[in-house]
Amino acid sequence: xxxxxxxxxxxxxxxxxxxxxxxxxxxxxxxxxxxxxxxxxxxxxxxxxxxxxxxxxxxxxxxxxxxxxxxxxxxxxxxxxxxxxxxxxxxxxxxxxxxxxxxxxxxxxxx
Amino acid sequence: xxxxxxxxxxxxxxxxxxxxxxxxxxxxxxxxxxxxxxxxxxxxxxxxxxxxxxxxxxxxxxxxxxxxxxxxxxxxxxxxxxxxxxxxxxxxxxxxxxxxxxxxxxxxxxxx
Numbered sequence: 220x221x222x223x224x225x226x227x228x229x230x231x232x233x234x235x236x237x238x239x240x241x242x243x244x245x246x247x248x249x250x251x252x253x254x255x256x257x258x259x260x261x262x263x264x265x266x267x268x269x270x271x272x273x274x275x276x277x278x279x280x281x282x283x284x285x286x287x288x289x290x291x292x293x294x295x296x297x298x299x300x301x302x303x304x305x306x307x308x309x310x311x312x313x314x315x316x317x318x319x320x321x322x323x324x325x326x327x328x329x330x
Numbered sequence: 331x332x333x334x335x336x337x338x339x340x341x342x343x344x345x346x347x348x349x350x351x352x353x354x355x356x357x358x359x360x361x362x363x364x365x366x367x368x369x370x371x372x373x374x375x376x377x378x379x380x381x382x383x384x385x386x387x388x389x390x391x392x393x394x395x396x397x398x399x400x401x402x403x404x405x406x407x408x409x410x411x412x413x414x415x416x417x418x419x420x421x422x423x424x425x426x427x428x429x430x431x432x433x434x435x436x437x438x439x440x441x442x
Binding site: 225259 | 430434
């Protein structure tokens with residue numbers, strides 16, 4: 220089955236620690252996105268990538284980093300500089316003119 | 331920044347009733363999409379309406395778009411308990427990307 224897989228489903232971060240959230244897709248989509256969702260809120264764009272080895276900042280990129288070394292993979296690192304990382308993180312992918320397909324999210328909490 | 335504002339923020343109805351959610355946006359768009367999110371899950375695409383379309387149907391869903399008012403509505407007819415979810419509108423941000431800007435969402439509760 221084609222789709223997007225996010226892992227882990229739950230993640231805990233200690234003070235001063237960097238953590239990496241995984242996002243893998245087998246839909247052969249060119250573009251991939253990372254969103255942050257806070258309770259009762261909509262989605263805010265963190266980073267996006269339209270092609271391998273290229274990515275752009277979204278609206279709330281501070282404290283986050285990404286890489287796009289392979290078409291299928293777009294990992295997100297939440298760095299220690301992100302002072303309020305507790306949120307639900309969603310990854311999505313798409314091809315031109317198509318709707319975005321979403322993974323089932325990673326819930327990040329502070330220990 | 332969030333392009334869309336949705337109204338109401340929350341809606342509770344009985345099974346069999348219709349549910350209407352509204353979305354307003356700020357800038358010109360090429361298309362508007364509606365997504366559904368079950369609690370703790372990712373978003374699922376429901377329907378896309380282009381700026382030159384005024385109404386679109388898909389099963390029990392009906393979407394309207396009024397570009398002069400920069401607003402859209404999603405109507406779910408004959409609702410079911412399984413329709414309980416949050417619903418989000420999303421607009422394209424223009425340019426040559428598929429970047430979307432999401433609204434704040436409407437939480438729909440359908441009671442059996």
